[in-house]
Amino acid sequence: MEEKLSYIEGAEQPISMHPKKFALWLFIVTVVMIFASLTSAYIVRQAEGNWLEFDLPAIFWYTSGIIVLSSITLHFAYLSTKKDELSKVRAGMFITTFLGITFLIGQWYSWVALVDRDVYFVGNPAGSFLYVFTGLHAIHLISGVIFLIIVLISSFRYKVHSKNIDVMEMCVTYWHFLGGLWLYLFMFLLLNH
Template sequence: MSTKIKDSWVKKIERLHPYQTLVYLGMLGSGLIFLFLSVAFLSSFYDSSPLEVYKLPKPFWLSTLVLVVSSFITHKLIKFYKQDHPKQLERLLWLIFFLGMTFTSLQLWGWEKLQEQGIEFSGIPSGSYLYVLTGIHAFHLMGLLIFALYLLWEVHQTVLDPIKDLVFTTNPYAKMKFRLFIIYWHYVDLIWLSLFLIFTLAF
């Protein structure tokens, strides 16, 4: 029985497109990194002053709201793709890109507020982990924004050329790219919500 289960999993993995394999492996690897760093962040309180004496900057609260809103909007991408609305798809991708840039800007503002409170990168260990965790998350989001620009370029080509539009909407690989984008965006959103919960408990 166990052998059949293993064989079925192996077959499923073999059927995955290389893009899917890369994204899923990336999610697994980055998830382990965030897990280890989060544990290190929490364990650092035993060796240094706790963060309860500080306040979690408001930009982090605002950025959380922005990312949650963007996650709901991102979920609609596949709907417009299936309905063959390239112009609406393009507008939605621009909106998602704008929200992603807004989130990144709020994170940078949050770093400034942390420094105003005296929490420096080279200061207490818990403060250092705070910068590292938010920085790595921002790095993941920037990668997604580059992916969004790539999708925007593809969609814009279909807007200009009806023939490309026909090929685009019937191309299973194009649909797969949008699904992977949505999955990874939700994943990055989930990671941030988990980090934000840890931060709120720490402050």
């Protein structure tokens, strides 16, 4: 009997994850698969010829800087959450939300710049792919901004602190993912344009 008890006591605990975090990671994997298939399709279609050559809008450089800066401010808010410095959490969340909205406005102006260059969604596949990449990313970024707003409101309701950090961790994960995804898309377009 003692042998059985020692065996049970030595059993390892299964790896567990918060169900909402697990769902977020599944969603992230899905988004990665979508963009991987789109970038693959881009390369295949570009090789077929009849590909419009045009310069990427210069505003992409600015929006890339904005998304990197927003990740820094969100990380500041995350570290402040761990220390229960709620005024810094709120400031970091507010700045990050503002930068996220600024990024979206910048993406809108990139579409304006494309239209000014006679690059449209309908017409040449080069333009179509660019609109799909930026539009699909913008849709995900809108969901990220909504997530930021939810966490910002929660911080004013004292629901985000060191003892209740799950929602902040999920927000940080998703936002950093969106920033990394944008940088990947931008570098991909620079290298394959």
